[in-house]
Amino acid sequence: NRQVILKRYVSGCPTVDDMEVVAGAVSLAVPPGSAAVLVKNLYLSCDPYMRTRMTRRSETSSFVPDYIPGKVLDTCNVSKVVLSGHPDFKPGDLLWGVTGWEEYSLIPNPAFCHRINHHEFPLSYYTGVLGVPGLTAHAGLFEVAKAKKGEYVFVSAAAGAVGQIAGQLAKLTGCYVVGSAGSDQKVSLLKTKFGFDDAFNYKKELDLNAALKRCFPHGIDVYFENVGGAMLDAVLRNMRPRGRIAVCGQISQYNLERPDGVDLFQLVGKHIRMEGFLVSEYAGEYYSRFEEEMARYLKEGKVVCVEDVAEGIEAAPAALVGLFAGRNVGKQVVAVARE
Numbered sequence: 316n317r318q319v320i321l322k323r324y325v326s327g328c329p330t331v332d333d334m335e336v337v338a339g340a341v342s343l344a345v346p347p348g349s350a351a352v353l354v355k356n357l358y359l360s361c362d363p364y365m366r367t368r369m370t371r372r373s374e375t376s377s378f379v380p381d382y383i384p385g386k387v388l389d390t391c392n393v394s395k396v397v398l399s400g401h402p403d404f405k406p407g408d409l410l411w412g413v414t415g416w417e418e419y420s421l422i423p424n425p426a427f428c429h430r431i432n433h434h435e436f437p438l439s440y441y442t443g444v445l446g447v448p449g450l451t452a453h454a455g456l457f458e459v460a461k462a463k464k465g466e467y468v469f470v471s472a473a474a475g476a477v478g479q480i481a482g483q484l485a486k487l488t489g490c491y492v493v494g495s496a497g498s499d500q501k502v503s504l505l506k507t508k509f510g511f512d513d514a515f516n517y518k519k520e521l522d523l524n525a526a527l528k529r530c531f532p533h534g535i536d537v538y539f540e541n542v543g544g545a546m547l548d549a550v551l552r553n554m555r556p557r558g559r560i561a562v563c564g565q566i567s568q569y570n571l572e573r574p575d576g577v578d579l580f581q582l583v584g585k586h587i588r589m590e591g592f593l594v595s596e597y598a599g600e601y602y603s604r605f606e607e608e609m610a611r612y613l614k615e616g617k618v619v620c621v622e623d624v625a626e627g628i629e630a631a632p633a634a635l636v637g638l639f640a641g642r643n644v645g646k647q648v649v650a651v652a653r654e
């Protein structure tokens with residue numbers, strides 16, 4: 316059972332040497348009398364928040380446990396049941412939920428996993444548009460930012476797993492949508508494939524404030540925040556009164572020892588609501604409704620998605636590290652086995 320383990324706590328940018336692919340000693344059996352299931356992992360998800368778990372943090376500043384050096388990494392992956400001690404799950408069932416970055420995982424309580432209901436799409440979609448990133452985009456846009464028809468919406472890291480869906484959902488709602496991304500290729504994807512009204516390459520803009528003013532002469536109503544730092548600072552200056560910011564993530568901060576300064580005083584004068592959220596809050600009924608809605612959009616061609624698929628478990632560390640250099644175009648996933 317090959318596994319990707321954390322070799323040591325990370326400081327600064329993660330590298331492939333911070334992780335190691337090893338032969339793990341997991342017994343490929345379900346303990347007698349337990350309700351556990353043994354699954355074969357098919358698609359591993361690469362998620363930016365995994366970096367935040369690679370540094371030892373105080374218990375209060377972290378919302379998910381740190382990874383432990385020498386132990387396997389985990390996140391929400393796609394898997395297939397091989398052995399089951401649980402009456403509701405049988406071999407062959409397809410699931411998505413938390414498993415290790417390994418070939419096989421023992422899930423003590425599969426009730427926390429989601430069944431895969433739509434087999435007409437690539438299974439990898441359950442690491443992306445039909446899984447955590449899609450759900451995050453939906454909940455952040457509608458539940459947190461409460462985006463409405465006719466509003467001006469800005470999405471950062473817009474060509475990524477969450478951003479591409481947030482932008483398309485905002486377009487479906489009748490918003491004016493602009494995205495930022497870190498390469499011309501991604502900017503072109505935003506404008507052609509994903510139907511954004513406008514997009515810019517933040518790495519080529521000398522002045523982010525000016526870029527936002529150019530794209531939003533009337534200001535921004537909703538900001539779907541994925542990056543933090545200088546971009547957040549510039550966005551705050553361009554928010555309209557009573558604008559809303561859904562703080563989904565701040566990837567530009569994850570490798571820093573201390574966060575960049577941002578002028579939050581802007582919130583006060585302009586009555587801006589800035590609200591953080593965690594996708595886990597929407598894992599129940601909300602997810603079930605979301606899954607059906609998104610499956611419909613995909614079938615109707617109203618939402619499309621772009622994935623970046625790396626092959627084989629050995630490719631997993633580099634794929635994860637690539638997120639922080641923007642090497643992924645779309646949802647980064649690792650195929651470890653076919654069904």
Ligand code: NDP
Nearest residue numbers: 363475476477496497541542563564565566567593594641
């Ligand atoms: P992506 O697929 O968007 O991959 C990360 C992208 O971030 C890279 O491709 C890169 O794109 C961009 N990036 C990397 N470093 C920087 C930087 N220093 N400054 C600006 N952009 C950078 O990842 P996801 O869609 O999975 O995640 C997007 C955000 O959503 C993350 O912040 C993540 O933590 C958050 N998230 C939050 C959840 C929640 O529950 N709140 C759940 C899931 C995700 P580029 O080429 O454009 O620079």
